[in-house]
Each structure stands twice: as C-alpha cells, then as structure tokens.
Amino acid sequence: MSEETKRTKINLSGKQLMAVFACSMAYVALANLQYLARDYYVIYQEANGLTSAQMGMIMSAVGTCAVIASFYNGFLTDMFRPKTLLMLSCSICIVFGGVILTNPGYIISMVAFCVFAILPFWMPMSKMLAGISENDEQSSKIFAWLDFFIAGAGMLAGFIASGAVAAAGAAFGVKIIVVVYIIMSALCVITIPFVDKTTKEEFKKSKGSGEQGMNFKNIMILFRDPNQWLTWLAIGLGYTAYVGMTYISPLLATEFGVAPSIITILDTVKNSGIGLIAPLIAGALATRHGAVRSYFCWLGLYIASMVLIILLPWKPAFAVIAILSIILLSFSAKGRSAISNTVLVDIKTPMFLFGTSVGIESLIMRIPDIFMFTLAGNMIDTYGSKGYYMVFAGCLGFALAGLLCNIILTRRLKAGKTSEWFFANAQK
Numbered sequence: 001m002s003e004e005t006k007r008t009k010i011n012l013s014g015k016q017l018m019a020v021f022a023c024s025m026a027y028v029a030l031a032n033l034q035y036l037a038r039d040y041y042v043i044y045q046e047a048n049g050l051t052s053a054q055m056g057m058i059m060s061a062v063g064t065c066a067v068i069a070s071f072y073n074g075f076l077t078d079m080f081r082p083k084t085l086l087m088l089s090c091s092i093c094i095v096f097g098g099v100i101l102t103n104p105g106y107i108i109s110m111v112a113f114c115v116f117a118i119l120p121f122w123m124p125m126s127k128m129l130a131g132i133s134e135n136d137e138q139s140s141k142i143f144a145w146l147d148f149f150i151a152g153a154g155m156l157a158g159f160i161a162s163g164a165v166a167a168a169g170a171a172f173g174v175k176i177i178v179v180v181y182i183i184m185s186a187l188c189v190i191t192i193p194f195v196d197k198t199t200k201e202e203f204k205k206s207k208g209s210g211e212q213g214m215n216f217k218n219i220m221i222l223f224r225d226p227n228q229w230l231t232w233l234a235i236g237l238g239y240t241a242y243v244g245m246t247y248i249s250p251l252l253a254t255e256f257g258v259a260p261s262i263i264t265i266l267d268t269v270k271n272s273g274i275g276l277i278a279p280l281i282a283g284a285l286a287t288r289h290g291a292v293r294s295y296f297c298w299l300g301l302y303i304a305s306m307v308l309i310i311l312l313p314w315k316p317a318f319a320v321i322a323i324l325s326i327i328l329l330s331f332s333a334k335g336r337s338a339i340s341n342t343v344l345v346d347i348k349t350p351m352f353l354f355g356t357s358v359g360i361e362s363l364i365m366r367i368p369d370i371f372m373f374t375l376a377g378n379m380i381d382t383y384g385s386k387g388y389y390m391v392f393a394g395c396l397g398f399a400l401a402g403l404l405c406n407i408i409l410t411r412r413l414k415a416g417k418t419s420e421w422f423f424a425n426a427q428k
Contacts, residue, residue: 016132077354082127093119219353247392258319
C-alpha cells in the first residue's frame with residue numbers, strides 16, 4: 001500500500017468531524033453536569049445554601065448512580081439506536097439543567113444530579129463513532145479528535161465560569177455554567193440527526209440476529225473472551241493514573257515547597273491543557289502502530305512517572321523534576337483515554353456487542369473510584385509522607401499489571417487470536 005493511499009484512508013470526512021463535534025458537546029454537558037457539585041463545590045454550596053454533609057451525600061449518590069449506569073447503559077446501547085439514546089439524554093439534560101438554574105436546594109439537586117448520572121451518553125457515542133469509522137486508522141483519529149474537542153470545550157466552559165463568578169458572584173456563576181452546558185446539549189440534539197441518518201430498519205440489520213446478533217449466548221461469549229478481559233483490565237489499570245495525578249499536587253506543596261499559585265496553574269495544565277495535545281499524539285501513534293501496540297507508550301509514561309516520583313528526593317531543590325513527573329503522568333492519562341475505545345476496535349470486538357463491551361470497561365474503571373481515594377486519603381492521614389509513598393507504590397503496581405495485560409494481548413493478536421476469531425470458534 002502506498003503512503004498516498006494510506007493517507008487517503010485516514011482522512012476524516014466533514015460528516016465524521018461534525019459527529020465528533022456533536023459528541024464532544026454532549027460529553028462535556030452530561031459529564032460535567034453530573035459532577036457540577038464536585039467540580040464547582042464552593043460556588044454550588046454557596047448558591048444553594050447547602051451544608052458540607054449535604055454536599056457529600058450528593059456526590060456519594062452521584063458516584064453510586066454512575067457505577068450502576070456504567071453496567072446497564074452498555075446493554076441499552078446495543079438494544080437501541082445510539083443517536084436516539086444521545087438525543088434523549090441531551091433533551092433530558094436540557095430539562096433538568098433548567099431545574100438546576102432555579103437553585104433548587106438539597107433534595108431536588110440530588111435528584112437532578114442522579115438523573116444526569118444515569119443517562120446513557122459515553123457508550124452510545126462510542127458505538128456511533130466506531131460505527132462511522134471505515135477502518136481502524138480512522139477510528140484512532142476520530143477518538144483522538146473527540147478527546148481534543150472535549151478538552152477544548154471543557155476549558156472554554158471553565159473560563160466562562162471563572163469570569164462569571166468574578167463578575168457577579170457564586171449564584172450567577174452557577175447559572176452561567178449550566179446555561180453553557182444546556183446550549184451544548186442543544187447543539188448535540190440539533191446536529192446528531194444530520195450526521196447519523198440510519199433508519200430503524202438499518203439499525204435492526206446492523207444488530208444482527210442469531211449467531212451474529214446481541215443475545216444472551218453471545219453476551220456470555222463476550223464475558224469468556226480473554227481479549228475482552230485483557231483490554232478491560234489494561235484500560236482500567238491505566239485509569240488509576242488519575243489517583244497519582246490527584247496526590248502529586250498536594251505533595252508539591254507539602255514536600256517540594258511549590259507555591260499555591262504555581263500548583264493552580266499546573267492543575268489547569270494537567271487537567272485541561274494536556275488534553276489538547278496528548279489525544280492527537282495518541283491518535284497519530286495508534287494510526288501508525290495500532291491502538292494495542294501504542295498503548296505501551298502510555299503505560300510506559302505512567303510507570304516512568306511513578307518510578308521518578310518514588311526515587312526522587314522530596315526536597316524543594318528537586319521541584320522541577322517533580323513537576324515533570326506529574327506532566328508525564330497527565331500525558332499518560334490523557335493519551336490512554338483517547339484510545340481506550342480504539343483498543344476495542346483493534347481487537348475486533350463484534351459491533352453488535354460494542355456498547356456492552358464499552359459499558360463493562362467503564363464499570364471496571366469506575367468501581368475503584370468508590371474506595372481508592374478514601375483509602376489513599378486515610379493512608380496519607382495515618383502515615384504522613386510514608387502514606388504518599390504507599391499510594392504511589394500502589395499506582396506503580398497497577399501500571400505494571402496493566403502492562404502485563406497489554407503484553408499478553410499483543411501476543412494474542414500477533415497470533416491472529418482476535419475477538420472475532422474467538423467468537424467464530426465459540427459459536428461452532
């Protein structure tokens with residue numbers, strides 16, 4: 001194959017880019033609205049007159065709903081058209097966003113945020129974008145641009161929120177943030193019908209039937225497929241990089257003497273700025289080398305950052321190297337995120353069960369959120385600096401386990417043992 005032919009294949013059409021834009025709007029709106037009370041804790045608490053205990057209950061309820069939703073939303077995605085689910089979720093988002101605009105107080109806030117948490121959006125958008133990809137290379141670019149647009153839209157919303165709070169106070173700031181997310185949801189509702197024109201009949205055909213469709217037997221085969229478990233575990237273990245990212249920031253203040261203003265800038269860079277760079281690099285590497293093989297790079301950065309922060313003397317003189325560690329870790333997290341679904345495409349996950357597979361992957365990623373941060377916080381409170389070492393050592397262990405899963409998966413694919421191959425043999 002010539003380089004010219006290869007370049008032609010990985011170009012994205014206007015419709016594909018429009019789909020990526022619409023999905024990024026939906027993601028930013030729905031993901032950020034369910035965690036509005038967490039991400040804008042101070043101003044939401046002030047605007048609604050809530051106690052710290054009430055804020056904690058809201059966030060616990062949202063986390064629980066999100067874990068439950070990660071399980072069943074995958075099945076819903078394979079049962080109904082992705083565009084229908086996305087449009088429905090964004091429409092409900094607009095309605096309950098309007099409720100949040102009224103500063104409703106404790107109970108109504110909890111109900112609204114839990115509604116946001118149970119709505120299907122990540123699984124249907126993943127399946128829709130995978131479905132409009134013509135090959136694995138296009139899939140890599142599509143999901144890379146999705147993460148790029150998500151980071152850009154998230155930064156824009158954050159800047160608008162900061163300006164609104166500075167200009168008119170907490171209550172007005174919350175309203176402006178919610179209005180921005182409502183507008184993003186509306187853009188998705190308006191745009192999706194133009195980028196996905198599949199009819200009910202076409203969707204039923206794509207769902208397949210019998211041995212090539214969604215049914216209990218094939219779901220059980222999916223759960224027996226080693227490739228699926230290796231992928232789910234590799235992606236989930238890589239996701240724990242966010243634990244390391246969370247605790248290096250306070251370490252910079254307590255052990256390395258970094259000023260709070262510098263840490264605030266660094267948090268913005270690692271949470272949003274790197275999200276504009278790493279996904280595009282991840283997409284390029286996945287296009288060139290395949291998503292599974294290029295995943296080594298992102299796990300490698302995770303391992304390198306943890307080894308660096310563990311071995312580094314925790315003294316102000318080494319602050320610059322500690323900052324490098326958190327930058328490497330952020331690149332790992334953002335790069336991994338951009339190709340997590342492309343890995344499922346790369347291992348040839350049957351499209352009629354793609355939503356279910358994404359759902360299980362998301363469930364495995366989310367479950368540790370229930371206890372890992374509490375466990376890490378208790379370690380630090382109990383053991384001080386040694387607690388930080390324990391947290392980072394745990395992260396290093398997770399990264400190495402993820403690397404092992406990735407090595408085994410790569411060898412299976414090299415031997416031709418894709419998920420497509422596994423299903424063909426299991427159905428005989």
